Amino acid sequence: MPRTVLVVDDDPHIRQLLVFALQKAGLDTIEAGDGEAALALAGSHAPALVILDINMPRLDGLEVCRRLRAGSDVPILFLSSRDEEIDRILGIELGGDDYVVKPFSPREVVARVMAILRRTAARPPALEDGRSLAHGRLRLDLDGWRALWAGQEVGLTVTEFSILRLLASMPAKVFSRDAIIDRLHGPGFAVTDRTIDSHIRNLRHKFAAAGGDDLIETRAGIGYRLGACGTA
Structure with missing residues (x-):
C-alpha cells in the first residue's frame, strides 16, 4: 500500500x-x-x-x-x-x-x-523470538522496534530508537555527532549537532524515568557511546 x-x-x-x-x-x-x-x-x-x-x-x-x-x-x-x-x-x-x-x-x-x-518501512509486529540487541538492563527488539529497560518498555520516537540501536550495535565505540547524522540520514544532510544533542537528552530523560541513569556516556570533544546500562 x-x-x-x-x-x-x-x-x-x-x-x-x-x-x-x-x-x-x-x-x-x-x-x-x-x-x-x-x-x-x-x-x-x-x-x-x-x-x-x-x-x-x-x-x-x-x-x-x-x-x-x-x-x-x-x-x-x-x-x-x-x-x-x-x-x-x-x-x-x-x-x-x-x-x-x-x-x-x-x-x-x-x-x-x-x-x-x-x-x-520494516516495522512488523513484535515477535518474542525476534532479533534483539542487549547490553546490561537494556534490550532492543529490532523486529518490533521496541526498547526495554529491565523488562519495562520505554516509548521512543523513530529517530530516538535509531540512534540507540546504532550505539547498541557497537557498545564500545564512540560515535561523533557527524557519524550519527551520517548513519541516520546519509552523508550531506544539514542536521545540526544540537539536534543530535536534543535526541540524546530525550533518550536519557526517558530511560532515567525507568531507572536507567547510565544509558549513554558522553566523551567530551568526541561524541557519544552506550553507557554501562546497569552492568557496572
Missing part, C-alpha cells in the same frame, strides 16, 4: 507545493490547514508521517505534536519560518524526528521524508 503523508500548514500554497513533490515521489498525501484538522486526520487515517508547520494560529505545531505524542509514535517532520534554535530544540524535545526551515527546497523535504520512512 502507498505510504500516506499528512501535510499540515496554514498556507495553502505551501501545502500545494509539498503535496505535488510528495506525490511525484510516489507517496499518498492528505492535507490539513490547522492543528485541529490535523489531529482529526491523524486519528482517522493513521498516516505514515506528519509534516507539521510550527507557526499556525490557534493550535500551533508544537501543541499538535504534544497531543500526537500522547498516543502515537508517528514520525514528525517540523517546518518553521524561523531558524531559531529554541524552536528547533523544543520541537525535537517534544518528539519531532527532523526539522526544516522555510524557505525550503521541496526536494530536500522529500529526501528527509524518504530517509525517515526508510527507517520505519
Whole structure:
C-alpha cells in the first residue's frame, strides 16, 4: 500500500507545493490547514508521517505534536519560518524526528521524508523470538522496534530508537555527532549537532524515568557511546 503523508500548514500554497513533490515521489498525501484538522486526520487515517508547520494560529505545531505524542509514535517532520534554535530544540524535545526551515527546497523535504520512512518501512509486529540487541538492563527488539529497560518498555520516537540501536550495535565505540547524522540520514544532510544533542537528552530523560541513569556516556570533544546500562 502507498505510504500516506499528512501535510499540515496554514498556507495553502505551501501545502500545494509539498503535496505535488510528495506525490511525484510516489507517496499518498492528505492535507490539513490547522492543528485541529490535523489531529482529526491523524486519528482517522493513521498516516505514515506528519509534516507539521510550527507557526499556525490557534493550535500551533508544537501543541499538535504534544497531543500526537500522547498516543502515537508517528514520525514528525517540523517546518518553521524561523531558524531559531529554541524552536528547533523544543520541537525535537517534544518528539519531532527532523526539522526544516522555510524557505525550503521541496526536494530536500522529500529526501528527509524518504530517509525517515526508510527507517520505519520494516516495522512488523513484535515477535518474542525476534532479533534483539542487549547490553546490561537494556534490550532492543529490532523486529518490533521496541526498547526495554529491565523488562519495562520505554516509548521512543523513530529517530530516538535509531540512534540507540546504532550505539547498541557497537557498545564500545564512540560515535561523533557527524557519524550519527551520517548513519541516520546519509552523508550531506544539514542536521545540526544540537539536534543530535536534543535526541540524546530525550533518550536519557526517558530511560532515567525507568531507572536507567547510565544509558549513554558522553566523551567530551568526541561524541557519544552506550553507557554501562546497569552492568557496572
